Amino acid sequence: MGPITCSADFRPHHPLSPLTPREITASASILRSIYPANIDLQFKAITLHEPEKEQYLAWNNGEGPGPRPSRRAYIPYYIRGAEKFFESIVNLDSKEVESNIRQSSKVHGPADAAEIALVEKLCLEDEWVKAEIEKLKLPENMMVTCDPWTYGTDSLEDTQRQFQCFLYARPIDQPDSCHYALPLAISPVIDGRTKKITRIDALPTGNDFTTAHETQPWKPQPTNEYIPELQPKLRTDLKPLQVVQPKGASFSVTSDDASGTGKIMNWQKWRFRIGFNSREGMVLYDVFYDNRSLFYRLSLSDMNIPYGDPRPPYHKKAAFDFGDVGAGLMANNLILGCDCLGAIHYLSGYIADDQGKPVHKKNCICIHEQDAGIGWKHTNYRTGRAAVVRNRELVIQSIITVANYEYVLAWIFNQAGEVTYEVRATGVLSTCPIDDDIAPEDVPGWGTVVHPGVLAQHHQHIFSLRVDPAIDGHENRFVYDEAIPLSRDPKINPYGTGYVTKETVITNSCGINTDTEKNRRFIIQNSYKKNPVNGKPVSYKIVAPPFQKMLADKDSWHYKRCEFADQAIYVTSYRDGELYAAGKFTNQSHGGDGVRTYASREDNVKDTDIVVWVQFGINHIPRIEDFPVMPVETIRVMMKPVNFFDRNPAIDVPPSTQMFNRSTSLTYPQGVVKAVGNAKVGALVENSKGGCCSTSVEVSPPGSAGSTSEEEEDEDEDGGKEGEGEKGSVRHKETCSCGSIQEGQVGGEGKVGLRQKLGECCNVS
Template sequence: MVHPFDPVSDKEIQLTSQLIKDAAKGPEKPHFIQIDRLDPPKKDMLKYLEAEKSGKSLPRIPRVTYVYYYLGLQFYKALVNVTYGHIITNQKQPKGVQGPLIAEDIEEIEKLATSHPIVKAEIAKLKLPSYVKVVCDPWMNGTDGVEDRLLIQCYMYLANAHHSESNHYSLPLKFSPVFECLTKEFVRMDYLPSGVDEACINDTEPWTEFPFVEYHPDLNGETIKPLKPLIVQQPEGPSFEVDGQKIEWQGWEFRVVPNCREGFAIYDIHFKGRSVIYRLSLCEMTVPYGDPRAPFHRKQAFDLGDAGFGATGNSLALGCDCLGVIKYMDCRRVNTAGESVLIPNTVCLHEQDGGLLYKHTNYRTGVPVIARRREFVVQTIATVANYEYMVNIIFDQAGEIRIHVRATGILSTMPLDRDVTVPWGTNVGPRVLASYHQHMLSFRIDPAVDGYENTVVFDDVVRMKKDPKLNPYNVGFVTERTVVDKPGYVEQSPFTNRSYKIINENKINPISKKPVAYKIMMPARQMLLAGEESYNNKRAQFATQQLWVTKYQDNELYAAGEFTNQSQTDTGLGVWAKRRENVRNDDPVVWATLGFTHVPRVEDFPVMPVEAHEISLVPFGFFDKNPALDVPQSSQSFNKSQYFPESSSKDSCCKSSL
């Protein structure tokens, strides 16, 4: 039986698109952009989950899909009841609202960008040798004011024509055609600045050879270093069980559900029989660039809202992306014709060793108590044009949930004139600029800490006042708690060790005598740099603060709002966090901005070693003691390690000789 949280199926996608096609009476055929399952209403789901837990008969919750499509240049959103097969609503969206980009359109534009006569004329001026080809990276337009057309900015590059994996990012060109995304009409040719200011624009001149900087092993000129295998074996199989989308592992129970916008969401997370989170996902990411020169000022991607992390998800391969015994899940998306497209293996699930979980050696007896941290990983990797993002949600045996993100892939590069450096970027190759930029990710945490009535608080650690009686030596420090009772954001305060917590005021821990809690651990970070009056800022309010709280409402899932492509303003947290509602001991939603400013290194090119960032959710007085005391002791009979072969150590016989 299908579960209300189960992902959209091929049949549901096809039924949805068929109903929309049938409803489109005019001459234009629907041009589909996205179809996926709508989250069921939470009120209904809580009853469902309650019944599921207690083994009662399950209420029927109709399956509903949403669909984004265009008729001509008009953008529509509809909701479809796919259980009963009818359209619920079908709405023209206001002028200026655009849907995300879709692979089929991008592919067409990409081809056009090298075949359109105006571009071909420009390319001809380069007088390229036959071993060099032109490649196009289509970019969302971003915004610098009202633009009703859905535009694509094509950044152009050169690459080795004789190898499909040549790195075009090492040879950026100085012209950039712009196309209309739906009609595929040529709009204009932009000429790119390649010097210290916007005025440094050159005419297109014959290309003079300079080196390619390649990353593919066939081309990079490197001799591969010898490395011996390190194999993860699970001879008795994995320690997790899978039942549809439901996972059980070491006391954890949850449902992992791929979707095309977020990559995946995890629902109904319980540990040791107690609820922790109702829904957890990466819900948006924006990548604004700090290069002020037109047209680069419009480089601001919303990787989820403008593209989709499932839709751009990698098909993960056994033995490449993770080690051990791997369970895969697939994603489905719609194509522009309304057909379901399978993207296999976009989510992988597996165990890994996480080093030691705890150890104590009794120095009196020399006896250690020692447990290793086994971890359960839910991973997706998305390729958004040049960049790769790895999102790992990692569970451990002590009740911790770690959100672990790695950025890798290739820097989006721009041309530079010889010997030029600019203060907003790094020269990462000969005449190749990688501008400073930021990666601002929003993780949406819909908590259920021991129930659904939760409260968000933050604690500061502060010095006690000097007091001749109570603090005569001036060493004391205490915590001070502030309750968040209205929606909004919490300011960062690293120097008071500010920590955010989700508590349940109705459940008092018998040991600590304080409300049970989960703590959100994230280091203080620079938030969005773009000025308050800039579009980059107005469109991404979520990225201006690290932690936001709103009151739960159905369908408020994405931090920057539902439609981000060419948006002028944030229709997410920028709106919802302003509502004057109570969120204390109610149903708050927490939005955590994991942001990092990326000042590119030369070493980040031609492919970037991962930069990793984390948010941790840890039980804080949720249990009455360490919940991992039931983990087996770490032992050689279980782990089967080996001594280093000492004979290969050249002077092992004369160690410590004087």
């Protein structure tokens, strides 16, 4: 096929910047131009096709001759109404279709927003489905809601694109009602091409595989709501907690190209590029700390949620939320003061709809700083001098809604050169009906009853983080070390207390599991760059929590389809285009594509360009407290420097002072602290020595000027004769390391009043 040209014109954009709305529109136009006008295309995505890494580095880093890489778009699409699925590459610089490959009939593209909405509509309007709903004999004030799911797989014969629809009841007048509290026992299946109902599954509602021969009348159950206005009462004792940055945030976000979609973040020696695409959502590129390279590309590559209910049709229930739909498609519009607190900067993105038109994803990423407690501290117990800094973090956050579930996804950077990826799972459990007369001891072991007539099935959340390292360069290796006890030896270990670490270098691509008994550490090294202090290779370690691997057996479709769920770590050689741990197309997939397949090549991964795939997860055994909405379940992966710096990189963070932080000292009631006798004053003064302030105390004897009687003190507390002198008081003066002075007065016999001026620095309470 020869080049297909178009009259579109473009200014140069950075090769890694997300596609602009104009580029999305032009990409669709260029692709359409190779077909007759009567052919209707259904676009599954129009997203950036990233340049070849070698070419990009030659252009970006001056590592060799080379022009700026061309801007390209990647487009998976269907010919609407036909079982013809293609993936195409469009060159936006040359305005031509570079490749256009038809996929096998067994390969299915992701669902899109319009398709999901259409499936839901057609399901509920189908006469067969309406007849079955009629048999449920729902009350007049109730209606049916439909959750379409990608079909999953239980056979190599599952080649037709299908959707499994789970139905629920809800009150007609409450569109935001939690319908997952009222699951129904019928489940239509719809053909993805013809959009016709092919069958209606009767769902098992007991403790075995038995299903009803005929749809039975629904037994009414109470609702169980999460929205605030439907609660009997909300708490009234919660006071505002406001994050205030009077001088603004410490980060800057700039754009270095004409597109405006490419964003560069600078914060506390960190510099990196923020991208956004329809499948992965947030992507980070060219991550540097203090002008030293750390990572070429960071992304959450894939996630899988396999369910543990063995009964059909639940045995197919396994969502690949990124591959089946897409994080960019499902990204929320984040709201100021709700999803992110403090001084917030928002980024928006663009994806394509099924017509190839750009869709604005407003405020899909929020950026802010947060205080994460103490960063480091030491107190010299001999002098009482404390040195302490706060741990300021930069958060790059997105939230996605996947039907019932929400995932709060965040990249977190700190001042000590550490990167954290955090997932917070929340939202509503995906539920199924269960007979409410089953005795507790007879409830099936693969779920938890969370509401009358409602079973929440066991399931796993398994994530794969793709780490493309560039630790002081792109020639890296992967090692793990283990803590090994020394054998007793009269010369080396006479008391049996010694232990050492043993390092293993991974030479060929493979999967590796954790070993908590040996404190196994996973480390990415640059063996060509040595630490100037100890001569060890500069490195970063990966700290991921142990998790239970895929529980489905190796012959199951759950296991075959989810190629990343069997190992804590996979190490592979870098190849352009290998971005997804479960393979490029996950919808009704059969396995054979993904990180397990990549690793099976046994490529060299020693001192070369490698990719590290980090798996982590949650085995969600539902509890009743997870319903009607689930408190966040948090899990983190950290990447920390190991012999990368010559000292603590956060050593130059300014010390924590009250003049800078402006905390307030709470006193009760009405600004008065009461204590018994001067022993309390002594404890107060002594305790202050351990902090950032040095303390001096001036004592005024009882009866001297500046003191009050107990009666006067009480009157002062009640009526406020403030400004009068106090009798029998201790004059308390605080001098902080920042140089400001705070004075207070403590006095009384039995009742002590503490007066504090609003000074520039320290408060004593």
